[in-house]
Amino acid sequence: MATRAVPKDKVLYNSSTAExxxxxLQCQICSDFLNNNRECRKCGSMFCFDCLDKWMKEAGCSCCPKCGLDAKELPVGFEAFLFNNFVNRVVNNLEVTCPNxxxxxCEKTIKRCNYWDxxxxxxxxxxxxCENCVYGCKFEGNGLQMEKHKAEQCLFxxxxxxxxxxxSQIDSEGLVSMNKQLVAENQQSKQNIEVMLRQIDSLNSELAKEKEINLxxxxxxxxxxxQPPPNVVPVSILPPPPPYSVGEFQYNPMPMPSQPLVMPPVQQVITRKFRFYGKTVWTKFQGKGxxxxxxxxxxxxDVDDNPTGDNVRGSNKNSGVQIEKKYSGFxxxxxxxxxxxxxxxxxAKYYSNNILLAHGSPIKLTFEIVSTGKQGGTTGDxxxxQGLIEQLQ
Ligand SMILES: [Zn+2]
Ligand SMILES: [Zn+2]
Ligand SMILES: [Zn+2]
Ligand SMILES: [Zn+2]
Structure with a gap:
């Protein structure tokens, strides 16, 4: 059927037209303005996408709520419901008022599509x-009130x-994390105790078994x-040996010692020989400096190296002096x-500290006459x- 256009100046714009x-522009299901519209390919009824989807799920079919067109009956590639761009544009451009x-x-009207933004x-x-709510400010208000609050009132x-x-926030965060850690440690301790209790249980049951076996x-x-002991008769294999006689002597076997003989340990003592040589200096002689x-x-x-200290023996001579001297000490x-x-x-007493008894070491012995003997002289000389040490063997 061909349609002929009515001239534009014949159309009346009035309140009934707008209505x-x-x-x-309303949804056939919810009667609100169409939101994300879908239009039936057959009857042209329009629905919000969500309303249509919900209706189909509840009805258990994919039919048009108005004319019953079933999407399944259409050839492949044909959709029963289509998006109408023009209607969408008209709905989006409807003017609405702000709830505030x-x-x-200050806005008089807003386009419907910008409402939520x-x-x-x-x-x-x-x-x-208030932006300072993170620090604890509880103030709420509209834009103008907020400007005033922040400029004049907000403590934060x-x-x-x-x-x-x-x-204080950082402190409290630290406390919170410490608390978490303590809780975790506590949990771990509990688990450890449970493991130990299980081990004790198993040890106890093993112990009970052992006791049973022991019993x-x-x-x-x-x-x-x-039970009475069996009747054991001792069996003699060999007759006891007769005592031997050689002439008038009678031999009786010697009894074996009850304890094995223990030889005393042989102590190994090594003797080293040294020669000290050099000069004699008298700092006091016959009582005079x-x-x-x-x-x-x-x-x-001679030095005997043994564990209890090294005994020293020896002899001495000064050149041109024939009297022999004997040394003893350690x-x-x-x-x-x-x-x-x-x-x-x-x-005389001879004495030295820090002596290194080794070939080539220097030596200094201080001495003091402690007894003059028959010879006379002065005690206290x-x-x-002073000299060197030579190791002879
Ligand atoms: Zn709807
Ligand atoms: Zn339809
Ligand atoms: Zn507004
Ligand atoms: Zn504030």
């Missing part, structure tokens, strides 16, 4: 929370308060002990402490011997 158009009109919003993000009349706009609140053994042993040097000092000593931990006896009865 009719308004009804045509009486509460500080305006109300939630742009509207000066929308309700806001002050920098020192912000810092204080930040610090059985004891009972067996008791039974065996209660002096520094007279006598060359040709020589001492031969060396231990680098200390040489010896006594010298002359054959004429004189005695003293001096030192």
């Amino acid at each position: 009719n158009i308004g009804v045509m 009109n009486d509460n500080g919003c 305006h109300v939630e993000k742009e509207c000066k009349g929308r309700r806001l929370k 706009e002050r920098e020192e308060i912000k810092q204080l609140m930040k610090r 059985q053994y004891q009972q067996k042993l008791q039974t065996m002990m209660n 002096t520094n007279s040097e006598v060359p040709g000092w020589e001492v031969l000593i 060396i231990r931990d680098g200390i040489l402490d010896i006594t010298v006896e002359w054959t004429d009865g004189r005695r 003293c001096g030192y011997n």
Whole structure:
């Protein structure tokens, strides 16, 4: 059927026209303005996408609620419901009023498609929370009230308060994380205790088994002990040997010692031989101070290295002096402490610290006459011997 257009100047724009158009832009299910519209390919009825989807699910079919067109009956590639772009544009351009009109919003009208952006993000009349709510400000109000609040009233706009609140927040975060850690540790301890309790249980049951076995053994042993012993007759294999007689002597076998003989340990003592040689210096001689040097000092000593200290023996001569001297004493931990006896009865103490008894080491022995003997002289005469050590073997 061909349609002929009515001239534009014959169309009447009035309230009834607007009402009719308004009804045509409504969903056939919810009667609200079409939202994301779908139009029936057959009858042209229009629905919101969500309304149509919900209706089909409830009805259990894919039919048009008005004319019953079933999408399944259409050829492949044909959709029963189509999106109408023109209707969508008309609906989006409908003008609406802001709900905050009486509460500080300056916009007279908004396009329907911008409604939520305006109300939630742009509207000066929308309700806001103070930005400082993170620090604890509880103030809420519209845009104008908020500007005034922040400029004049908000306590948390002050920098020192912000810092204080930040610090206390960090402290409390630290406490929260510490608490979490303690809870986790507590949990771990509980698990450990459970494991230990299970181990104790299993050990207890093993112990009970062992006790049972032990009891059985004891009972067996008791039974065996209660039985009379078997009648054992000793069997002699060889007759006892007769005593031997050689002439008038009679030989009786010697009894074996009850304990094996233990040989005393042989102590290994190593003897080293040394020669000390150099000079003698008298710092006091016949009671008078002096520094007279006598060359040709020589001492031969043997050192027994043994664990209880090293005994020292030896002899001494100064050049040109024939009287023999005997040495005795010890060396231990680098200390040489010896006594010298002359054959004429004189005695002297020789002493040295930090001595290294080794070939080529220097040596200095201080001495003091402690007894003059028959020879006479002065007790308390003293001096030192100084020289080198030579190891002879
Ligand atoms: Zn609807
Ligand atoms: Zn239809
Ligand atoms: Zn507004
Ligand atoms: Zn505030």
